[in-house]
Amino acid sequence: xxxxxxxxxxxxxxxxxTTTGVAAAGATxxxxxPAALGQQVRELNVWHTEVEPQTVKTIQDTSIAExxxxxxxxxxxxxxxxxxxxxxxxxxxxxxxxxxxxxHLNPFMTASLYVKNLLRPxxxxxxxxxxxxxxxxxxxxxxxxxKYYGVTHAMGATYFAERRDLREKKGLKPxxxxxxxxxxxxxxxxxxxxxxxxxxxxxxxxxxHPAEWLAxxxxxxxxxxxxxxxxxxxxxxxxxxxxxxxxxFMPAGWSGQRYLDTLAALATDKIAMxxxxxxxxxxxxxxxxxxxxxxxxxxxxxxxxxxxxxQKGISALDGENWAVFTQSKYPSEAFEFLRLxxxxxxxxxxxxxxxxxxxPIFKSMINDPEYLSHPRIKxxxxxxxxxxxxxxxxxxxxxxxxxxxxxxxxxxxxxxGSSIVAxxxxxxxxxxxPPKAEADRAQRRAEELLTQLGHKRWS
Amino acid sequence: MRKSALAGWLLLAPSLVLLGxxxxxxxxxxxxxxxxxxxxxxxxxxxxxxGHYVYFAHDEEFWNSFGHGLVxxxxxxxxxxxxxxxTALLLNEGFRGRNLLRGVxxxxxxxxxxxxxxxxxxxxxxxxxxxxxxxxxxxxTRTPVAWLGKDWIxxxxxxxxxxxxxxxxxxxxxxxxQTIPPELYEAATVDGAGAWRRFRHVTLPQTRSxxxxxxxxxxxxxxTKFDTVWLMAGDGGVSRYIRxxxxxxxxxxxxxxQAGMGAALAVIMFxxxxxxxxxxxxxxxxxxxxx
Numbered sequence: 001x002x003x004x005x006x007x008x009x010x011x012x013x014x015x016x017x018t019t020t021g022v023a024a025a026g027a028t029x030x031x032x033x034p035a036a037l038g039q040q041v042r043e044l045n046v047w048h049t050e051v052e053p054q055t056v057k058t059i060q061d062t063s064i065a066e067x068x069x070x071x072x073x074x075x076x077x078x079x080x081x082x083x084x085x086x087x088x089x090x091x092x093x094x095x096x097x098x099x100x101x102x103x104h105l106n107p108f109m110t111a112s113l114y115v116k117n118l119l120r121p122x123x124x125x126x127x128x129x130x131x132x133x134x135x136x137x138x139x140x141x142x143x144x145x146x147k148y149y150g151v152t153h154a155m156g157a158t159y160f161a162e163r164r165d166l167r168e169k170k171g172l173k174p175x176x177x178x179x180x181x182x183x184x185x186x187x188x189x190x191x192x193x194x195x196x197x198x199x200x201x202x203x204x205x206x207x208x209h210p211a212e213w214l215a216x217x218x219x220x221x222x223x224x225x226x227x228x229x230x231x232x233x234x235x236x237x238x239x240x241x242x243x244x245x246x247x248x249f250m251p252a253g254w255s256g257q258r259y260l261d262t263l264a265a266l267a268t269d270k271i272a273m274x275x276x277x278x279x280x281x282x283x284x285x286x287x288x289x290x291x292x293x294x295x296x297x298x299x300x301x302x303x304x305x306x307x308x309x310x311q312k313g314i315s316a317l318d319g320e321n322w323a324v325f326t327q328s329k330y331p332s333e334a335f336e337f338l339r340l341x342x343x344x345x346x347x348x349x350x351x352x353x354x355x356x357x358x359x360p361i362f363k364s365m366i367n368d369p370e371y372l373s374h375p376r377i378k379x380x381x382x383x384x385x386x387x388x389x390x391x392x393x394x395x396x397x398x399x400x401x402x403x404x405x406x407x408x409x410x411x412x413x414x415x416x417g418s419s420i421v422a423x424x425x426x427x428x429x430x431x432x433x434p435p436k437a438e439a440d441r442a443q444r445r446a447e448e449l450l451t452q453l454g455h456k457r458w459s
Numbered sequence: 460m461r462k463s464a465l466a467g468w469l470l471l472a473p474s475l476v477l478l479g480x481x482x483x484x485x486x487x488x489x490x491x492x493x494x495x496x497x498x499x500x501x502x503x504x505x506x507x508x509x510g511h512y513v514y515f516a517h518d519e520e521f522w523n524s525f526g527h528g529l530v531x532x533x534x535x536x537x538x539x540x541x542x543x544x545x546t547a548l549l550l551n552e553g554f555r556g557r558n559l560l561r562g563v564x565x566x567x568x569x570x571x572x573x574x575x576x577x578x579x580x581x582x583x584x585x586x587x588x589x590x591x592x593x594x595x596x597x598x599x600t601r602t603p604v605a606w607l608g609k610d611w612i613x614x615x616x617x618x619x620x621x622x623x624x625x626x627x628x629x630x631x632x633x634x635x636x637q638t639i640p641p642e643l644y645e646a647a648t649v650d651g652a653g654a655w656r657r658f659r660h661v662t663l664p665q666t667r668s669x670x671x672x673x674x675x676x677x678x679x680x681x682x683t684k685f686d687t688v689w690l691m692a693g694d695g696g697v698s699r700y701i702r703x704x705x706x707x708x709x710x711x712x713x714x715x716x717q718a719g720m721g722a723a724l725a726v727i728m729f730x731x732x733x734x735x736x737x738x739x740x741x742x743x744x745x746x747x748x749x750x
Binding site for chain 2: 084088091092094095116200201202203205206251252253254255256257258261264265270413414416417418419422423425426427430431441445449452453
């Protein structure tokens with residue numbers, strides 16, 4: 001074929017190159033249009049752990065909407081992630097040097113990040129929010145060397161959720177001690193129904209609950225002065241003995257089941273108590289329990305019992321804190337966003353998106369008639385009262401804390417991640433191995449870990 | 460001559476750069492990293508030489524994980540072959556619906572691992588799982604079996620993995636079966652060989668080399684399998700009973716936050732597999748030479 005025989009519709013090279021060049025330039029310009037117009041859109045990345053759709057929508061419709069109105073050059077991109085996902089993603093983003101501008105953090109991770117100089121102080125914000133109005137249970141969790149490095153987004157307690165009607169039929173009171181609890185568990189295990197179920201996730205059975213056992217039995221993860229682990233101390237050994245006995249009243253496969261499975265089992269009458277519960281459980285009860293039983297007369301929260309060496313049972317306080325990293329791209333805007341987040345009408349709507357589970361951090365709001373007027377709080381008022389009572393009597397400690405000073409331990413995240421405690425608990429509870437031998441093994445592993453991480457202070 | 464050699468190198472250069480950047484560099488970097496006490500996400504590191512390797516030689520968790528890996532890889536490999544080869548033989552026969560069945564058999568292999576594992580966890584759940592429901596309904600057990608609990612979790616993992624990966628054996632073996640000349644079977648039949656002897660003396664020798672590849676690849680893949688094992692119980696208390704070396708390496712890197720130790724575990728696995736592969740090759744070559 002010669003050139004002259006080419007059909008006329010064939011595009012010449014020159015024309016092709018010209019068209020491609022113009023199209024590419026156009027596409028580039030379009031993609032960067034706001035910048036080209038002098039109105040660059042910047043993205044404020046906000047990560048948090050409240051994954052319920054109505055909460056995500058509330059944040060979008062309140063704080064984000066107002067922030068974007070006030071700062072026209074900004075778009076807020078919120079990402080709701082479960083705990084585990086958030087931790088993994090955060091670590092990866094920190095490793096890559098591009099963390100979000102604003103994020104939720106578990107208090108047990110905060111110290112670790114603070115000592116590595118990764119967090120920005122937020123004293124100004126705390127003062128603006130009203131330092132004296134923030135509940136003492138959360139105020140100083142991220143207070144290091146005279147400065148605040150975090151502020152809790154909301155407070156939710158963890159406790160047992162019990163079938164109150166079954167317990168009352170047996171004529172038993174809520175347990176105060178480990179012994180009471182074992183008696184109650186024995187009484188409630190009948191007719192194919194087990195007394196209780198613990199969640200099988202490592203995070204809970206291998207970290208959150210062991211911290212509660214230590215705290216409720218006069219123990220601690222480590223020696224306050226030397227940071228030497230105390231996993232084979234008296235407090236832990238007594239707790240392991242207790243949970244080994246408790247295991248008899250739990251379904252055989254509990255260690256392979258998840259937290260949500262335990263709530264489903266409670267709502268559908270397979271167990272009489274869910275070991276890990278919070279106000280979210282109400283949602284499960286309202287959805288899955290028999291219609292005639294969806295009320296606080298049948299389902300009630302119950303605080304933890306204490307051990308023989310403890311004074312009062314301690315439950316974990318589920319309340320991540322907001323944190324701004326030193327590497328955050330837009331730190332000032334992140335703080336501005338937080339001011340809007342805590343603005344009364346926005347914050348009230350946020351707390352109402354999962355009532356009781358998201359109890360306000362402001363003392364003035366916890367008993368505010370407007371807050372209490374929400375229909376779910378009205379119906380489940382006794383659950384709210386347990387929360388308030390627990391706060392008043394200091395029955396809560398942040399997740400993973402065995403005592404308030406644990407906020408200064410920079411290795412709790414690593415201890416949680418190591419499976420050392422989870423392995424000990426599962427061997428004692430599920431395999432029925434002697435607590436002392438397993439505690440000694442865990443102690444040895446924990447000492448090795450802290451030594452490897454450079455936190456050994458003992459000789 | 461030199462000019463053409465230069466041109467050759469230039470043409471090879473992109474491939475070499477890619478290979479170097481994507482294969483050689485990560486392996487070398489990982490080996491280098493294993494000599495340091497390196498935090499997973501902070502620029503903090505300290506040279507420890509072979510310290511991590513010495514540590515793992517005495518680490519109980521390492522040997523537990525190694526043992527679990529051997530059990531898991533061994534059991535799944537044997538069962539994949541035990542299920543896969545008869546299935547391939549069946550699908551090599553002519554019968555109605557054969558093509559449909561060939562497609563159906565592939566199904567477990569093509570669905571994402573997360574779906575496969577969630578499906579099996581749902582089936583095996585002791586509160587609401589179908590398997591327990593059927594076992595109780597047929598009176599085979601009075602109380603549900605805790606398939607996802609300590610005593611059964613390894614068996615559940617093996618069942619899930621065999622279900623998911625045996626189609627690879629089927630497809631690979633079937634492809635080889637289809638290339639065996641039918642005359643060989645005809646001659647054997649004429650000589651009076653029954654089905655078993657035809658399999659023993661015709662099929663097996665003809666499929667020897669593909670079996671070698673299947674055993675080699677599947678054992679490497681199962682020994683280094685991470686996703687299925689992790690999804691089965693990675694974040695659960697029972698993970699202790701199925702924790703394999705890849706999971707332990709992940710945990711050291713991303714939950715203990717000890718990247719150097721995780722890298723050392725990866726190097727150890729790499730060396731183990733190289734040695735095992737070399738031995739396997741040597742044995743196979745010797746047997747080939749004898750036969």
